[in-house]
Amino acid sequence: MYKLLICNSTLSDKLFDPGCLHTSFGIRKEKKDHYTNVPRNANLEKLPKGYLFPEISLRQHQHLEQHPDASLISLGIGDTTEPVPDIVTSRMADFASGLSTLEGYRGYGAEQGNKELRKAIAETFYKDVNVKDSEVFVSDGAQCDIARLQLLLGSRVTASVQDPSFPGYIDTSVIIGQAGDLDHETGRYHRLEYMKCGPENKFFPDLRRTSSTDVIFFCSPNNPTGHAATRQQLEQLVKFAKDNGSIIVFDSAYATYISDDSPRSIFEIPGAKEVAVEISSFSKFAGFTGVRLGWTVVPSELCFSNGFPVIHDFNRVVCTCFNGASNIAQAGGLACLSSEGFEGVRTRVNYYKENAEILLDALASLNIKAYGGQNAPYVWVHFPGMNSWEVFDMILEKANIITVPGCGFGPGGEEFLRISAFGHRESILEAARRLKALFS
Amino acid sequence: MPLHQFHFNASISSSSSPFLAPPSAFNSFSSRHQNFSLPPRDLGICRCVATPQEAKTPTAYKTNVSRNANMGKLQAGYLFPEVARRRNAHKEKYPDAQVISLGIGDTTEPIPDVITSSMSKKCQALSTLEGYSGYGAEQGEKSLRAAIRSTFYADLGIDDDDIFVSDGAKCDISRLQVVFGSNVTMAVQDPSYPAYVDSSVIMGQTGQFQTDVEKYANIEYMNCTPENGFFPDLSKSPRTDIIFFCSPNNPTGAAATREQLTRLVQFAKDNGSIIVYDSAYALYMSDDNPRSIFEIPGAREVAIETSSFSKYAGFTGVRLGWTVVPKELLFSDGFPVARDFNRVVCTCFNGASTVAQAGGLACLSPEGLKAMHEVIGFYKGNTEIIMDTFNSLGFKVYGGRNAPYVWVHFPGRSSWDVFAEILEKTHVVTTPGSGFGPGGEGFVRVSAFGHRGNVLEACKRFRQLYK
Numbered sequence: 018m019y020k021l022l023i024c025n026s027t028l029s030d031k032l033f034d035p036g037c038l039h040t041s042f043g044i045r046k047e048k049k050d051h052y053t054n055v056p057r058n059a060n061l062e063k064l065p066k067g068y069l070f071p072e073i074s075l076r077q078h079q080h081l082e083q084h085p086d087a088s089l090i091s092l093g094i095g096d097t098t099e100p101v102p103d104i105v106t107s108r109m110a111d112f113a114s115g116l117s118t119l120e121g122y123r124g125y126g127a128e129q130g131n132k133e134l135r136k137a138i139a140e141t142f143y144k145d146v147n148v149k150d151s152e153v154f155v156s157d158g159a160q161c162d163i164a165r166l167q168l169l170l171g172s173r174v175t176a177s178v179q180d181p182s183f184p185g186y187i188d189t190s191v192i193i194g195q196a197g198d199l200d201h202e203t204g205r206y207h208r209l210e211y212m213k214c215g216p217e218n219k220f221f222p223d224l225r226r227t228s229s230t231d232v233i234f235f236c237s238p239n240n241p242t243g244h245a246a247t248r249q250q251l252e253q254l255v256k257f258a259k260d261n262g263s264i265i266v267f268d269s270a271y272a273t274y275i276s277d278d279s280p281r282s283i284f285e286i287p288g289a290k291e292v293a294v295e296i297s298s299f300s301k302f303a304g305f306t307g308v309r310l311g312w313t314v315v316p317s318e319l320c321f322s323n324g325f326p327v328i329h330d331f332n333r334v335v336c337t338c339f340n341g342a343s344n345i346a347q348a349g350g351l352a353c354l355s356s357e358g359f360e361g362v363r364t365r366v367n368y369y370k371e372n373a374e375i376l377l378d379a380l381a382s383l384n385i386k387a388y389g390g391q392n393a394p395y396v397w398v399h400f401p402g403m404n405s406w407e408v409f410d411m412i413l414e415k416a417n418i419i420t421v422p423g424c425g426f427g428p429g430g431e432e433f434l435r436i437s438a439f440g441h442r443e444s445i446l447e448a449a450r451r452l453k454a455l456f457s
Numbered sequence: 458m459p460l461h462q463f464h465f466n467a468s469i470s471s472s473s474s475p476f477l478a479p480p481s482a483f484n485s486f487s488s489r490h491q492n493f494s495l496p497p498r499d500l501g502i503c504r505c506v507a508t509p510q511e512a513k514t515p516t517a518y519k520t521n522v523s524r525n526a527n528m529g530k531l532q533a534g535y536l537f538p539e540v541a542r543r544r545n546a547h548k549e550k551y552p553d554a555q556v557i558s559l560g561i562g563d564t565t566e567p568i569p570d571v572i573t574s575s576m577s578k579k580c581q582a583l584s585t586l587e588g589y590s591g592y593g594a595e596q597g598e599k600s601l602r603a604a605i606r607s608t609f610y611a612d613l614g615i616d617d618d619d620i621f622v623s624d625g626a627k628c629d630i631s632r633l634q635v636v637f638g639s640n641v642t643m644a645v646q647d648p649s650y651p652a653y654v655d656s657s658v659i660m661g662q663t664g665q666f667q668t669d670v671e672k673y674a675n676i677e678y679m680n681c682t683p684e685n686g687f688f689p690d691l692s693k694s695p696r697t698d699i700i701f702f703c704s705p706n707n708p709t710g711a712a713a714t715r716e717q718l719t720r721l722v723q724f725a726k727d728n729g730s731i732i733v734y735d736s737a738y739a740l741y742m743s744d745d746n747p748r749s750i751f752e753i754p755g756a757r758e759v760a761i762e763t764s765s766f767s768k769y770a771g772f773t774g775v776r777l778g779w780t781v782v783p784k785e786l787l788f789s790d791g792f793p794v795a796r797d798f799n800r801v802v803c804t805c806f807n808g809a810s811t812v813a814q815a816g817g818l819a820c821l822s823p824e825g826l827k828a829m830h831e832v833i834g835f836y837k838g839n840t841e842i843i844m845d846t847f848n849s850l851g852f853k854v855y856g857g858r859n860a861p862y863v864w865v866h867f868p869g870r871s872s873w874d875v876f877a878e879i880l881e882k883t884h885v886v887t888t889p890g891s892g893f894g895p896g897g898e899g900f901v902r903v904s905a906f907g908h909r910g911n912v913l914e915a916c917k918r919f920r921q922l923y924k
Contacts, residue, residue, distance in 0.1 A: 050787060051758040054729025055698040057788035058638030061797045068803040071595075096591035101583045109580035109812065116775070117573040124563040124773040124906075128538075157624055157776075157810070164805030168631070168659060171525030172639065188804045192635060231522040262521025291518045306591040307811035308583070309624075321524035330528045336535040337655045338631035343624070343810040344774035345576060 060194045063206070069184045069425040070094045076409075077419050084417070090448045092376075093419035095240070095394065095437045097304040099368055102361025105303065105352040112348035126341045129332065130155025130312070134347050137354040138312050142272070142297070146284040148314055152328065154335055155350070157309040157342045159270050159298040160185050166266060166294065166313070167193040169327075169334045174231035177210030179222065181241055181426030181433070183268065186234040204428040213429050216388060216399070220244035224253055229261035235283075236268035238275060241426045241435040242397045243389015245279035251286045258292040264319065264327070265293040270311075273302045273366050275392045290316035294327070299346075301369075301394060301439075303353045303362045310346040369394045372445040373438035379449035383456045394438040397423075401432055408434050416451040527661045530673070536651045536892040537561045543876075544886045551884065557915045559843075560886035562707070562861065562904045564771040566835060568816075569828030572770060575819035579812050593808045596799065597622025597779070601814050604821040605779055609739075609764070613751040619783050619795065621802055622817070624776040624809045626737050626765040627652050633733060633761065633780070634660040635805060636797045641698035644677035646689065648708055648893030648900070650735065653701040671895040680896050683855060683866070687711030691720060696728040702750075703735035705742060708893045708902040709864045710856015712746045718753050725759040731786065731794070732760040737778075740769050740833055742859045757783035761794070768836075768861065768906075769829050770820045777813040836861045839912045840905035846916040847903075850923045861905040864890070868899055875901050883918035 066072060073093045081089060115121025129135065135153040142148075156162045163185050172194030178186045190196045190209060197208030205211055210230045212222030220242050235254060238245040246254070258265050267283035275281055283293045298311035315328040352358040373390040380387040386399040400408045405422035412418050412434070421437070423430030438445065533539060540560045548556055582588025596602070602620040610620075623629045630652050637643075639661035645653045657663050657676060664674025672678055677697050679689035687709050702721060704713040713721070725732050734750035742748055750760045765778035782795040809817075819825045844857040853866040867875045872889035879885055879901070888904070890897030905912070 050791070051726065051755075051785070052729070052787045052789055052791055053698075053725075053731050053759065054789050055637070055641060055731050057790055057792050058636060058640070058797065060638055061636070061800060064800060068800065071803050094592065098589070098591065100585055100589045103584045106580045106584040109583075110577040113573050113576040113580055113812070113816075116568045116576075116771070117570050118567055122565070122567040122771070124565060124771070125561065126774050158807050160807045161805065164635070168635070169525060169528065170522075171527055172661065173525070174522060185804065192801065192804065194639070231520075258520075259518070262519070264520050264522050292520065304583075304589070304591070307593050307808070309807065309810040318518075320519045322519055322521050323524055324519050325524050330524065333528065333531065333535065334659065336538050337652060337659065338628065340625050340627045340776065341774070343776040343813050345580070345812050346810050349580070 060192050063191050063196070063199055064188060065199065065201075068188060069421070072425070073419065073421055076413070080413055080417075080419075087417045089417050089419065090440070090444050090451075091419045092436045092438070092440060092448060093421050095301065096439055097301060097306050097365075097369075098439050098441055099304060099365045101304045101308075101349075102358065102365070104355070104357050104361055105349050108352035108358075109345050109349040113345050123344050126344050126347070128336045128339060128341045129153075130342060131344070131347045131351070134351045134354075135312075137351055141354045141359070143282060143284060143314065146282060148284060148316070152314050152316055154313045154315065154331065155342050155347060156311045156313060156339070157346070158300060158311040159268060159296045161339075162296045162311060162313045163266070164189050165334050165338060166296075166331070167195075168338060169330050170195075170232060175208060175210070176232040176234065177212055177227065177230040178234045178427070179214045179236065179239065180211035180429030181214065181423060182234065183236055183240045184426060186266075187427065204424070211427065211429065214239070214242060214244070215429060216386075220388070221246060221250045221253075224257045227257070229257075229263060231263055233258060233263050233265045234268070235265055236270075237279070238271040238393035239389075240268075240271065240393065241389075241395050241421065241423065241430065241433075243391070243393035243395045245275050245277070245392035248278075248280050248286070251280055251283060255283070255286045255289050255292055259288060262322070263292065265289075267293050267295045268297070269295055270298040270301060271393045272297065273363070274370060274394055276370070277392065279392060284314070284316070290318045292319070294319065294331075299350055299353060302366065303349070304365055305346065305349065308343075308346045308349060310342055310350045368442075369438050372440060372442065375445050375449050376436055376438060379452050383453060385456060390438065396436045396438065398434045398436060399432060400434060403432060405431055405434055412452075412455070416448075416455045418448050418451060527659050530658050530663065530665055531655065532666050535655060536888070539892070540886065540888055543880065547880055547884070547886075554884040555914075556884045556886065557907065557911045557918075558886045559903050559905070559907060559912070559915055560888045562768065562906055564768060564773050564836075564906050565908055566771060566832055568771045568775075569825070569832065571822070571824045571828055572816050572819045576775075576812050576816040579815035590811055593811050593814070595803045595806060595808045596620075597809060598811070598814050598818075601818050601821075602779075604818055608821045608826070609749060610751060610781065613749060614757055615751055615781055615783060619781050621780045621782065621798065622809050622814060623778045623780060623802075623806070624813070625767060625778040626735060626763045626780075628806075629763045629778060629780045630733070630735075631656045631659075632801050632805060633763070633798070634662075636794070636801050637662075637699060642675060642677070643699040643701065644679055644694065644697040645701045645894070646681045646703065646706065647678035647895060648681065648890060648897030649701065650703055650707045651893060653733075654894070671891070678894060678896065681706070681709060681711065682896065683853070687855070688713060688717045691724045694724070696730065698730060700725060700730050700732045701735070702732055703737075704746070705738040705860035706856070707735075707738065707860065708856075708862055708888065708890065708897065708900075710858070710860035710862045712742055712744060712859035715747050715753070718747055718750060722750070722753045722756050722759055726755060729789065730759065732756075734760050734762045735764070736762055737765040738768060738860045739764065740830070741837060741861055743837070744859055746859065751781070751783070757785040759786070761786065766817055766820060769833060770816070771832065772813070772816070775813045775816060777809055777817045835909075836905050839907060839909065842912055842916055843903050843905055846919050850920065852923075857905075863903045863905065865901050865903060866899060867901060870899060872898055872901055879919075879922070883915070883922050885915045885918060
């Protein structure tokens with residue numbers, strides 16, 4: 018029996034699912050094994066390790082096995098912990114019950130999403146920037162949308178990512194065949210352009226030194242650094258994209274965490290409709306990490322080099338490779354965007370933001386340089402000269418706290434640690450206490 | 458904390474939203490005569506319509522990003538949005554017509570209470586400290602994987618962790634294509650469910666569409682016709698890396714026998730191929746044919762199986778399915794396919810909705826299974842009515858016994874013409890056979906999902922048209 022002080026009130030399946038334990042998949046080379054003649058996809062061979070977050074789960078599980086009495090605090094995977102407001106779940110429950118009635122039964126929904134929800138998303142998040150309902154595609158989450166966008170873009174495009182960045186952009190790029198081979202020494206893929214983002218450049222790449230690529234993945238507020246790009250920075254980015262004919266894939270999943278005047282959508286920048294798509298999610302905004310709901314905006318103005326609108330191809334991929342987000346999740350999404358629902362989910366966002374403040378204060382009191390935390394639920398902590406996995410291990414061993422080593426987000430993350438601010442208040446307070454004890 | 462820029466639409470509340478209309482008293486799917494002039498079902502939820510393929514008037518600015526050439530190979534919109542578009546255009550043309558949809562295979566009957574109540578409970582639990590859950594395992598919840606195994610794969614050598622829960626078979630097909638990559642060759646039945654071919658095109662496995670034969674280059678089309686009992690002549694089939702095989706079949710309704718599947722597995726083994734076996738309609742089987750490819754000895758080394766709750770539980774909108782990738786299935790270098798599938802599932806997906814999964818678990822309880830079988834039985838009743846109608850009119854009719862689709866032969870006629878004729882003259886939507894591949898030309902698929910009254914009325918209209 019494990020005694021856990023983890024932020025999920027129920028044990029996550031991730032911890033114990035043998036599917037995540039890659040070590041259980043040995044390659045059995047027994048003579049009687051049948052090998053098909055189907056070649057393994059060479060792109061998948063280029064991913065040396067598992068995806069980052071299951072790897073973190075694995076370490077968590079191993080730690081618990083070795084220390085069954087440890088009261089582990091999980092500030093690693095950015096998993097929401099606080100209950101969803103009643104007003105939202107009761108609508109979802111009603112909708113689910115309604116499926117048992119003649120009037121309330123719904124079969125296939127539009128692959129692009131429920132009309133009302135698309136409208137509500139456009140009106141809630143994009144009212145002043147003239148995004149039309151028809152440009153909003155509801156999905157089962159940003160990670161899935163990233164993969165669908167990659168399928169759409171194909172293997173021949175070049176891509177650039179911030180360094181560090183959410184690993185989904187790089188890994189999907191590798192899988193689809195854009196990224197080339199991995200240079201094991203530098204940790205970079207040959208065909209990807211890495212745009213270093215660090216304290217030295219205010220977490221915004223020096224675009225004069227950045228090679229142009231077809232696609233630019235840009236996340237703001239940023240996972241993992243927590244930096245929200247300023248209006249001026251995003252204007253530079255849009256101009257850079259325009260000058261080079263690039264498409265920005267702008268990830269705004271954390272926009273609701275912004276405290277200051279930073280833009281919440283790329284479309285606040287004039288001209289962005291011609292150069293950008295925007296992806297977002299209800300996960301961190303509404304606690305829908307398990308419910309699965311997100312959206313992508315593809316402006317009708319955005320065209321490929323031959324003039325063909327990107328939106329037509331995205332629609333085709335959505336209709337062919339997807340079948341819409343769960344209608345129950347969509348009912349929940351609509352409830353989140355009602356005035357009462359929005360008020361409710363906002364209090365959760367504020368709760369996590371307060372968590373982030375507590376962590377920032379604790380680190381400040383230790384004179385440890387920490388970034389982010391004000392516009393995002395992540396704190397990006399600098400350990401100069403140290404290997405981030407070693408810091409991860411040390412904090413896990415000595416303080417029983419799970420974090421995420423910065424190098425998991427790219428070579429630019431080395432020397433950093435990401436601490437996520439999702440958790441019950443008492444866990445966060447306890448974590449702050451332990452960090453103070455460890456580092457003072 | 459000040460609010461920034463977010464605007465509330467105060468009018469979106471359950472009272473004004475048809476999407477969130479409160480449920481009325483439970484009405485079962487009894488076979489009592491339903492009024493076929495029910496108002497349109499698409500209350501604010503309309504099925505996707507194909508957007509025009511031609512580019513809009515060129516805007517002032519174009520990026521320098523080349524369009525993915527694979528997307529350019531696709532000939533038209535995906536089949537079912539096309540059918541929806543025609544249906545909607547027809548409704549506009551005849552606003553008073555009582556259009557009956559036997560086209561897209563969309564379930565119509567309410568989901569049994571035992572299943573929806575578990576989903577309701579899960580939703581409510583998300584508002585509690587004890588009941589809140591965040592991310593689930595990308596492969597699906599352990600209890601559901603175990604229930605799927607024990608319900609569908611007991612004694613077939615499949616383990617719980619060979620099973621990957623998803624948001625549906627269509628989505629899994631694309632994820633499988635991402636695993637396989639662009640350098641594999643594939644074979645499909647002809648006719649077949651269009652997602653296999655279309656996802657193959659998008660993935661870059663195919664050449665250009667050849668308009669003379671209506672086939673994509675580099676795909677092997679295995680003709681399945683009445684003449685060959687809807688099972689391909691494998692002795693004439695060249696080797697491909699991947700073979701997509703659906704049984705019971707969409708659209709033909711044919712169910713492969715044990716003997717046929719044994720030959721298919723042997724064929725795959727001899728050629729080192731991988732079968733992607735789509736068993737989404739297995740529970741519609743009346744005859745004693747295999748419900749899973751893994752009933753065939755040796756299949757675990759050559760096959761993946763994909764399936765879905767859509768047509769069993771009416772989960773077409775709820776979104777839940779699964780794919781089985783046995784540990785024994787290995788690429789040519791010995792690497793387990795399941796490892797790569799797992800990687801794609803962890804990276805390109807984030808799990809099926811936990812609410813849908815709660816529903817799935819209830820589906821597989823004894824009470825849930827019983828309830829599902831009743832709904833399936835209802836649709837099978839519809840199928841019989843449709844088959845009887847076309848048989849009595851002298852048509853050659855296939856399928857229907859083992860699947861909720863009736864495959865009707867219109868020799869010498871263009872299937873889109875027949876589709877249009879039926880739509881124009883009877884206001885009934887069907888699906889033209891050529892939408893499933895050139896082997897479907899001369900056939901029309903009539904799906905058996907619908908309220909009993911609508912199905913009866915549709916059949917009455919067929920009898921009037923073709924008497």
